[in-house]
Structures are given as structure tokens and as C-alpha cells.
Amino acid sequence: MGAVIHSAPHVIPVSRPPILDGAIAVRRGRVLAVGPRREILAAHPEEEEVRWPGVVVAGLVNAHTHLQFTRMAEVGRRAYDSFEEWSAAFDAVYFSPVRTDWAASAREGALLALRHGTTAVADVVTDVEAMPALSQTGLGGISYLEVLGDTDASWAETGRHHLTSTVRELGGAGDAGTGLIGISPHAPYTLDTGVLADLAVLARRFGLRQHIHLLESVHEREYTISGTGPIARLVRDLGFDFEILRAGGTGHGPVAFLDALGLLGPHCHIAHGVHLDAGERALLRERGVSVALCPRSNRTLGLDGPPVAALLAEGSAIAVGTDSLASSPSLDLLEDVRLLHALARQQGYRSPDLARRLIEAATIGGARALGLDEGPDRIGALDRGARCDFAVFAIDADESDPYRTLIEDGPGRCVATVTGGDQAGRVHLVNSATEVGRGC
Template identity: 30%
Template sequence: MKLFRCRYIVPIRTDPIEDGALVIDQERIVAVGPAAELAARYPQADMVNLGDSILLPAFVNAHTHLELSDFPQWAAEVHSPEPEQAGFTSWLLRLIRVKIARRVNGEASKASWLNGLRQSIRSGTGVIADILSESGFYATVAEQLPGRCYIEVLGHDPVRVHLQWDNLDHCREHWPTSQWGAAPHAPYTLSDDLLEQSYRYTSCRHLPTTVHVAESHDEIEFMHQHRGPMVDQFYPFVGWTPFLDKPRHQRPLPCLEKAGALRPDTLLVHGVHLNRDEIATVAESGCSMVLCPRSNAKLQCGVAPVAEYLAAGVNLALGTDSLASNDSLSIWDEMAFARDWFQGELSCEQLLHMATVGGAKAMGFDDLGYLGAGSRATFQVLRAEQSPVRSQLTEHLCHSERTNEVSLVVIDGHIRYDRSIEEGA
């Protein structure tokens, strides 16, 4: 049993505690409260005095593609500079071209994934919803990923899609104690039939899913009006032109609804271009929505209607997406950017909730994202030269500078990052 004492404990579900303490026993939290009270109650606990620091839940990154973490280096190696002006489809084509030119294989993807995992944890993230398309390192993912791995399902070839389902069955059979799910990529990359089959498959196996929806203008134009750069550029490039003979003339969310995707264990991602009626449908379904503001900004996708999501009561979470469309995997950076990007429509309290409890709820974890008796011992510690006064604590926690102040990350009771050890090495 250990007792962590510090200047502030931020439980999230209850008010911050000054001169607080956290008691853990193996992977669970036993108690949270005033340090003097817990020290007297648990005299047998080993005390870890963290001094003038802040202890709060490790963040939940509810949408990542960690296997793309080395994309900036790959692009530099094949001399593919980032264009100054590029829409979503142009970005998507560049992503594919770089991977082809760089000849990215399983080993490169594994190294990239591990790099992204390290970056995530050292920036205070302790729970990750990761989408994986490569199949060569499932054992590594099962052993090291704190959170859930969603196996990507993508394409118009039924044989390939069925193989991806087989890969997911393989993972569940060989690593049953790990968390697995399916990631039907998006309505614009799966036919109606394969999308519906994917959700029948996951429903029968009681598997959670995550899916991109209404991310860009290009997607809306393709799905609803059957025109635009996806028709003219993307589908011909990937050899899918024969599948253009069946226009849907339907927006993305109704396609998902028709396929049976709108259920409480579905994690929707982006949702930049949903209208008010569609947002009401999302709220009624019980789906959560992951917002990725920095990725949306970089790909010029637009600003998600966050005020309407809040008004409808949709559970919101935060995700960084990948380093192919973002500059870091830090949720601290994402919160700071979101505060300005949404022009004050999200308070610091709401952003912290999205980064913790909201993300955990979105992934179906009811014992993560907060600090309380019985919850998992998954937390981070910030250590700076000087902590804020209590009245400014929440405001203090909405700045990207906090990324560099993460000194300790504990996941399920195990230290996964300790800056003092890293600096002393």
C-alpha cells in the first residue's frame, strides 16, 4: 500500500483537495482525501511525498492512430513536404503516397507505434483508444497498450474485410484479457453492405466500435452529392472507381444509422459536419463523440458544433488523431488548442471532463478518468517550479505548458513514466 501526498489532488468528480493524498493498493485506489487524515488512517502505507505538485487522473486519448507516429520522418525521407494549402482528400492521398514511397512495412509500423505510445504516456496519457491497421505486432499491442485497440475494417473487397474480422477474432482468442474492438473506418470507405455486415458482426460478439463520421466537406460532398475530390481523385487512385456506380445520395450519419452503428458502445469521431437533427439522433442513440480540433484545423475540415453537442447532452471526449495530421500526441496541447478553437464555448472544467471522465465513458470504462475509492490507480503528476493558488488551479490546467511538467505517470498501479529516472539515465 502506498500513500502519495502532494500540494493538490484533482479527483475530477469532486473538488480539488489542497494538501491532499491518494492511497493505492496494487492497481486500485483505496482512498482520496486530506493528507493528514489519510496518513492517520493508513499508518502502514509507504508515503511518497511529491511536494509542491499536482496529482490528477491520467488523460484519456479517445482517438489515435499510433502506427502513424513516425509519419513526419517518413515524409521527410521521401521528400514529401507538407503543402501550405491542402484539403482533406489531398492529405489522404499524400498519406498513402508517402507510405508507398517509404515502403512502410510491419517493422516500421511497430517502431512507429511504440514511439507514439512513449510520447503519449510521457505527456500524461494513461488510457488510449487506438486504431490499428497493421497485423504484424498484435502481441506487442496486447501487452503494452493501456486502453483499447480497435482493429480497422476498410475497403470494398469482401475478402479483405472478412480477413480483418478474422484478425480481430484472432486477437480476442489469443489475448482475451486485453481490450479489443472494431473500427469500421468510415461510410466513404465501406459499402453499405459491408458497413452493415461489420455492425452485425460486432453486435453478435458484443464488441465496441469506433468510426470516423462527417469529418470533412469532401466526405459530405462525396456521400450526399456524389461528386468532389473523392470521386475525382481518391477513388480512382485506390482503384475503387467500379464502386462509384451506386451513388448513395445520403449523408454519413444516416448511413451509419441504417447500418445499425448508432448504439451506446459506438465511439463516433470528428462529427464536424453534423447538423442539429443529426446531433439529436446521436444524443438519443447514446453514442459518444470524440472531437479532434487540432487535426480538423490542420486538414481544414472546419469547426465542430460543440455548443450544439453540449446542448443535446452528447458525451464528449478528446482525441489527438495521428502525427500525420497533428503536431503532438499530448492531450494537454489538445485542451489548450480547443479552448481557443471553440472560442470559449468549452470551459476549463468541461475540457478537463472531456479529457478524463468523458473519454473513459466513451470507451466504456466506468473505473477510469477520475480519482476515487475503487477506481483504477491510473494518474499523472505535474511538477513545476511553482504551483498555482487554488482559485487559479483549473485555469492553470488548461495550458499546453503542462505537457513538459509531467513528472510521473502511473497506470493500473504501475509506474510507466518517471522523469527523474529518465533524466538520471
């Protein structure tokens, strides 16, 4: 198979400055070269050229979503006054007698993500039948098996065996299986203390990454410190007799609590972090933990936006997520980037690098959160040897700052997404059922 040259008026590789009239040479799902179009064409004179409009950018990485909840969009279309109110609305639909086809719902979500320029995701999977969605659609990333609702007793009786059996079964599936997997301990308030500690051990034993919801609710801190407050009442109402409730808390905030259990480290990233204080942000930086920010989901739940300006100013590792359609109006990651841009300005961030850093968060930042920013299958940037994952946006970029133009005009303007994960390459054309097999 020969190479294919993809060119556009603007190419944003992320790993290097934007290229005016740029091009990417790709073969067998990998990038051969990136540079000015005239140089790439001169180096590959016999190869086919695909000319794209507007801007080509490294594929977006959605660092927090639940694709299986795509058919629960009715929940995400409402506005809520609190996390707890949203949680009750979510549970009413999730646990309703009407059965949802989670596998089909997850596939629909994966295709929606691709249509918005996303090429990889951190997908939290609650029901295992939703696992194959990524491999079935060509979407990259990691499927995180979610664990929630176990007491220490139920974990010892059935929960631990169920998880380890599932991991072994999926891990043994090889090329015919579901791809990369991880573990998602849901949150500090949905699992008993001993379960959380054991999940850290199991993740290390199996070599799996972890992804955790953290400080989405303002009441989470009160729960871990003293075992009181609205979340404590919610947990009791659900019938869980967790150690934190019996002991009257741990005396520690949620971040310190998880750190003491061995859950935090560069193998882990968290979602939301809306209520992180300065000390907690510093601890996450020290541990090498990325924070996936989901501002539109936070807004649906009536929450304040995340402290994006402080995270940027302090040099924290950030990524961007949409969460699911059960809490967000769409899976268009650039919509969340655009809201983060506005929030950062409102919070006082004045550096001219804002747009660039947020596009980096949505690409290489997401790849770093998933541990996919290095090695032969690296994503998030277009450089030699990386997967040829990229998205095309039909916009007229400002030559002085194409990052800002992409944030302002890019949402809803993706016309194609190219993924190279299967070595043959796929071109996903927006508003079309067509996949062109020889994209890479």
C-alpha cells in the same frame, strides 16, 4: 503488498471537486481512498508516501489516435489546404517502397503518450503487427482493428474471413495477448454499404466496440447524399466501385446513413465530427454516441475546428483525441484541450464551467467513449475501486480554478504518469527510461 500513498498540493480526482493538499491511497493497481492528505495519512499511518509536485489528475484518455503512424511525423509537420490534399500526402508515405516497422513505431507512440500524462487510448490499428504496443508499454485502452477499402465483393471473398479470423485469434490469446480489442470501420467513404452493415452485425456478435471517422471532411456529406464531389472522385481514382457511387448516393447525410446501417449506439464513438449539424448532433446524443474531438489534427488539414461550443451547450458526450503524428504536432492531449478551450470561447461559450468540462472530456469523457467508465477496471476518475491511473504535472495551480491552470500551463509539464493496469503498478518518469515497479 501494502498500500502506497500518493500526495500532491492539488489532486483532481474528476469524480469529485479538486482537493487542496490531497492524497490517494492505492494497493495492487486499485484506488483505496482519495481525500485530504491528513485524513489519508491518518488512516494509513504505516504506509509509504510518495510526494509529488504540482497537480495530480486522473489519467488522461486519448480517445482517437493511430500510434503506428508515429514514424510518419514528416507528414504531420506540414500544413494542408484540405483533407484530400493531406490524404494524398499520407498515402505517398504509407505506400512507399520503404518498409516501416509498425510494431516499433506503435511502441514509440505509446511511450510518447505516457510521457504526456495519457494512461489509456483508443488506438486505431491498420497493420496488425502494431497491436501489442499497449500491453508492452503498460498503456491502457482499446486497440481497434481498422477495416477499409473493401467492396461488397472483396469482403465476401476474403475480407470478412480475414477479420473474423483475426478477432478470434486475438480474442483467444487471453492474458498473453494484446488486451482489449474493437473494430474500426474506417469511414463511410472507404467501405461499401454492405460491408458497413455487416461490420455492425459482427461487432454485436463478438461483443466488440466500434470507432469510426465521421465528418472530418466537408465533402463527406455530398458523397453520401449524391455520390458526387471530391471524395467521390478520390474513391473512383482509387478504383473502388462502391454501391453509393453506382446508385448516385443515398439521399442521407453521413450520420443518418450510418444510423440506418445499425452502426450507431452507445457501443460506438466517432472521431472528428468537424461538420456535424444540429440535427446530426441530436441524433448522436439520442444514440448515446460520444464524439472524440481532435482540433490540432483538423488545423493541420486546413479544416475548421469542431463545433465544441454547440456540443457542450447541447449536452453532447465529448472526448478528446490527438490523432496521430501523421496529422498532429505531438501526442500531448492537453495541447488539444487547450485549443478546444480557445475554440469554445471563439464560438461563444461563456459558461464558467468550460475548463472543468474540458478536463472531464479528456478523462472520464474518454473513458466513457471507450466503455471503460464503469466496472472493476474503470478509468478516467480517481475513486475507490478504480484503476490507479493518474498523471503528475509540475505546475502551480490556481486554488480557485485548478482546471483552468492545468489547461493553460499543463501542456509539456508532465513529470510522471502512473498506471495500475497490470496490478503491480508502474510509474513512468518523464525524460527517463526508468519505470518504478511499485507505483500502485
